Amino acid sequence: MRTHAQATAKHPHDDAPDTAAAFARLAALPAGPERHALRQDLVRAWLPMAQRLAGRFRNRGESLEDLRQVAALGLVKAVDRYDPARGAAFESFAVPTITGELKRHFRDHMWTLHVPRRVQDLRGRVRAARQELMQTNGGHHPSVADLAARTGLSEDEAKAGLEALDSFSALSLDAELPGAEDGYSLADSLGSPDPALDVVVDREAVRPGLRGLPARERQILYMRFFRDMTQSRIAEDLGISQMHVSRLITRCCTRLRDQALREQAPAPHRPARPHAA
Structure with missing residues (x-):
């Protein structure tokens, strides 16, 4: 039997409503206007959670509004695929679904250069490890060996992840090189056919x-x-x-x-x- 403290305890997130009964009802309803309306209510109820998850991916080259749209799409997929008969809470099913949708968006639509999936995964691990290490060593960039030890990767894999950090976006050939004088650009550094x-x-x-x-x-x-x-x-x-x-x-x-x-x-x-x- 639940105690009073357990009954009144708040969920870790305020954007996780109690919709267990609604999902059980949704699973029992046949296709039609009533089921469609209930599905829409469930999506609206969990939309704040999807927006919170989208906020984790801000400042990565994509606007927050677009990220929220992607997260909302992931939420709709989670609502349609969730089966309450399995016994798992909806949040535990929806969070990986929405997060995966956001990661796929970055993987498939945000890379200027084509980078293999494995190298993209290495980039994510190296990026997270570098941020953690920079917070603990006063903002200094960690070495390849430090990143390899932190992530459990080999030094070659850590180096590939570091190189992929600069492959997410591309500079224009007209971009001026850092420290260059007289507007020396990338295009000026390119070779040309030898006559x-x-x-x-x-x-x-x-x-x-x-x-x-x-x-x-x-x-x-x-x-x-x-x-x-x-x-x-x-x-x-x-x-x-x-x-x-x-x-x-x-x-x-x-x-x-x-x-x-x-x-x-x-x-x-x-x-x-x-x-x-």
Whole structure:
């Protein structure tokens, strides 16, 4: 028999109403307006608890109003799935359901980068451990070894969780780097395609053809394209006319280009020869 103190004792949370009888009635009612109205009353009665749970996830990059909407959705699912015949209190069933809905929201909709589920879990454990350790050591950031000891993870796992802390959101490429001067941004630190790569490809393509040229023509091409000499200077050094140098350069370039194109062209398809009967 319950004592007077037990009967008048308050629930740990003021937002946990006594709705056991209402849930038993809901389970017995058939689908219809009466059951729908009772379901709505139960959702409204437990809505303050859902909003309290949503408040635990504030300051994580999502507005409190959106978090409350997600928590309300989790509450509706809890009301629809709760079975009073199992004997458990509704709150013990609803709290994990609502909290799981909030965590799924962060997991599926709030990450800018795609991070595996396991790494997301590591992030949560490392984040909680870091906050606890910073409260006990005067605000200093704990080391990877400290986080691993606190969470029971390996140092590699703790390091992966720390790296994931910065993967929840992404900076714009126009964002100025910390400590940078003159507006130096992330975009300024990115590389770009090297135009010399095409030159390397072209040189390798014409290398076989160059070996087949006469010595004087190879010398003229070297002087023109590698030593950047003018045609007049080449003609003067070789004792020939500038017009002759120009004709040789044009003829050699045309020959090398045609040969490179022939070698790069795909081989013609030859149909298979039929086997003799």
